[in-house]
Amino acid sequence: MLRDLLDRNKPLRFGFIGLAALVALFLPSLASEKTDGILPLFTVVLCAVYALFALGLNIVVGFAGLLDLGYVAFFLFGAYTSAWFMSDFWFSKNIHFLDTARLEIPGVHLSFWLVIIIAGVLAALAGLVIGAPTLRLKSDYLALVTLGFGEILPEVFRNLERFTNGTKGIGPVDRIGMGFLDVVPGVDKTVSSSNFTMKYYIILVFCALFVYVSTKLRDGRLGRAWLAIREDELAASLMGVPLMKTKLWSYGVGAVAGGVGGAFYATIVGTVNVDNFQFSFSIIILCAVILGGMGNVWGAILGGVLITWFNYTGLTYLGEKFNSISPKDINLKNYEFAFFGVVLVLMMLFRPEGLIPAARSRQVKKVDKALESLGTTGSTS
Amino acid sequence: MTSSRTATRLKPESIIGLVVLAAAAAWIVYSFVSGPAQFTQVLVIGLANGAMYALIALGYTMVYGIIELINFAHGDLFMLGSVVGSIFLEEWLGKKTSSVANWLWLAVAMVFSMAFCSALNMFIERIAYRRLRNAPKLAPLITAVGVSFILQNVGIKLNGSAPNSRPSVLPTSKETINIGSIEIRIAYLVVVAVTVPLLLLMTWIVQKTRTGKAMRATAQDRDASLLMGINVDRIISYTFALGGALAGAAGMLHAQVNGQTRYDAGFRLGLIAFTAAVLGGVGNLPGAVIGGVLLGVIQALNEGAPHFFGQEWTQTVMFTILIVMVTLRPGGIFGKHQQEKV
Helix, strand or coil: CHHHHHHHCHHHHHHHHHHHHHHHHHHHHHCECCCCCCCEHHHHHHHHHHHHHHHHHHHHHHHCCCCCCCCHHHHHHHHHHHHHHEECCCCCCEEEECCCCCCCCCEEEECHHHHHHHHHHHHHHHHHHHHHHHCCCCHHHHHHHHHHHHHHHHHHHHHCHHHHCHHHCECCCCCEECHHHHHCCCCCCEECCCCHHHHHHHHHHHHHHHHHHHHHHHHCHHHHHHHHHHHCHHHHHHCCCCHHHHHHHHHHHHHHHHHHHHHHHHHHHCCECHHHCCHHHHHHHHHHHHHHCCCCHHHHHHHHHHHHHHHHHHHHHHHHHHHHHCCCCCCHHHHHHHHHHHHHHHHHHHCCCCCCCCHHHHHHHHHHHHHHHCCCCCCCC | CCHHHHCCCCCHHHHHHHHHHHHHHHHHHHHHHHCHHHHHHHHHHHHHHHHHHHHHHHHHHHHHHHHCCCCCCHHHHHHHHHHHHHHHHHHHCCCCCCCHHHHHHHHHHHHHHHHHHHHHHHHHHHHHHHHHCCCCCHHHHHHHHHHHHHHHHHHHHHHCCCCEECCCCCCCCCCEEEECCEEEEHHHHHHHHHHHHHHHHHHHHHHHCHHHHHHHHHHHCHHHHHHCCCCHHHHHHHHHHHHHHHHHHHHHHHHHHHCEECCCHHHHHHHHHHHHHHHHCCCCHHHHHHHHHHHHHHHHHHHHCCCCCCHHHHHHHHHHHHHHHHHHCCCCCCCCCCCCCC
């Protein structure tokens, strides 16, 4: 098995990671500027953003085993942070700080990099506020309450037009300034709104950062505490794992990715509109994590990329290809809900460990198989 | 000396709860005083809607009681019931106007919708949930979310992605019974007249029949029931069928009263219905009914009565209730907090 080989052979494993990094680096040059091909550049950027979201949710669902159906809340906070601090929305004020907007434009304009940090902090705070009363609940109630928060927040944002401009949305969001980095050849002082290649590399840096943080946390004390809670909460608390604190940490860290991704998303699409934040977003990210393999960092990335490609390009593209060879006209895009639903159900029924199983799920499966061959039932009941 | 220890002490949580309840009650009285006629009219709408919520909530609470699964797909089952029932009545039978004969056809369509939903619910349980009964708890939950999405897509295919208006064979909104200055739509009375017998039938099935006894036994202890010779698989299947039938009935009524069907109705109403189930204590059948009626009334008051927030805040009010209930009183308004099974 390739997997076992990779586990034992360290150079080979690094080779694989290097290969993945190379693909990630050269992906924009494979993509086309057109919007209707098999790999438009815009989709590539979104794939990277959604991979970041999947990495964040993977910490909550995959590492700590808490089903969060309201991840859209953090996405929303991140995007609105960009909208508030990088646009002319607060037109009565005129605050500029290392920004890219012209000085005579009113509103609050902060540096993109500062906004990213604010978005991360705000999302983490939102995670703590949502998590503190709810994380004591049983897993299924938790799913429901997070779903409730994910539904309430967009409605509140829609109704409080004074702060959010309601369904009209806030925009345009300022462009990203690269500051002193413009000495590097090929990097502009400000990233123009159509320069998706540059945006892709920026989000790639955040993804890489989050992969590093994820793996470090997973292998550390906190990661082991998450794993213990995921496998058996009662046993974990008896062994002295502080349940609330550990769960809150997973919520907070996971939320940071959502906030950062959201803030970045706002600069890609240019306008932040409350209608972009729906329950289906939470499900798409959940789908990505499950497809890739709960608890596996690389799986989350793979799942995020695959699901996003299918969502934004694949379904339409494959539908067109199918229509050109068959007489029946089918718009595959109309089946996107069913697509996500089927992915969730089939994965749960036939491959709950995902495309790239986490190390632990593989071990559990191995033990199960060994026990089965001895004529007993599985180890997990 | 020791007797004082056993006396119930007021915890801060319950004091907050009492204060909130008192404030809500005061608000309702204030609203009633400002416009008694409007208030009463809205109250009737709330009772009718609440009766429908109760039907859906029962499906949630029964399934949760027996296999401890929040069946996220249940709301979408209700939606499909409303769509399929409406198509049956409007397009296959061609009944579009209000007349006594057509009311009988409506009853036929309702039975059809109930049969469809219970068959579909049994099918879903057989295909998707049964295999995962012994899997970690996240697995069936995620599967249920997936099933919910698939059903929504079926709804889009059958109904279109925009709300689809359906001719109602119930008395129109102009036909009312007037008591003083209070107007009550006859359609709402029909809803209550259909729902109450269904709920009574349900109670009879669960409390008095042999299968109902087996259901209660399975909910209490599945392994022991198995040892007592109860066919647990069949009983769980039966529970899903019953829940599905109630959802189908609610769907048909909802489509008729509102005169339209929409593919995303299931998501929203499903959540309200689940809130109702939580309000009454999950697994508690009379509790679900009371919770449903209560939420129906709260929603109607919020949308129609004087001095409330208005329709655009309905979901926020509903989910705030859900979140507060689940965090402060997970056992429901009557229930006691249960220790988790180890």
